Amino acid sequence: AQRVTQPEKLLSVFKGAPVELKCNYSYSGSPELFWYVQYSRQRLQLLLRHISRESIKGFTADLNKGETSFHLKKPFAQEEDSAMYYCALSGGSSNTGKLIFGQGTTLQVKP
């Protein structure tokens, strides 16, 4: 079964601390993985996708096929990073493109 799991509902850190939001997936083929972020009162927006291998707002995520994980990391958290983060999976170009989301993790960065 296709599934995305984000084990933490809430992650609370102090400003300047490292952050890791966990994401594990279950998929039999070659998935595409995404991180979406939702800031307060704003729409869901794309943060990262694994094929781009880029860093956005200091965040990175590496696809680990052995561990079926796509954890989101940032070395030094900022207060403006406080938001809801969703990990999502798509079944690749052969799939219909629908996204399967995790439950979401609220990141709270305290001053």
Next chain:
Amino acid sequence: GEEVAQTPKHLVRGEGQKAKLYCAPIKGHSYVFWYQQVLKNEFKFLISFQNENVFDETGMPKERFSAKCLPNSPCSLEIQATKLEDSAVYFCASRQVGGNQPQHFGDGTRLSIL
């Protein structure tokens, strides 16, 4: 437009009434997706369109739910004979043709069934 536009922002209906939600995808995007989010939980995929054709409807409830994307009109999601459990935020997303293209989301429509 440059953003996915969903209307209305909030819709209140009595149980048993009909609800209709609208989505205007980003200009040039061929795919439209509808998701349901109940109580800030997971997003549940409902249906997708490639232009005006249904692409994947595996998430659509068999009864009461229908959707359309007609040329030169916003896409729509309609729920007949609403039930309390239909209360949710309904999100629309669109994306361009081509593999690996990300989906762009609208603000969602909050449907409250009383």
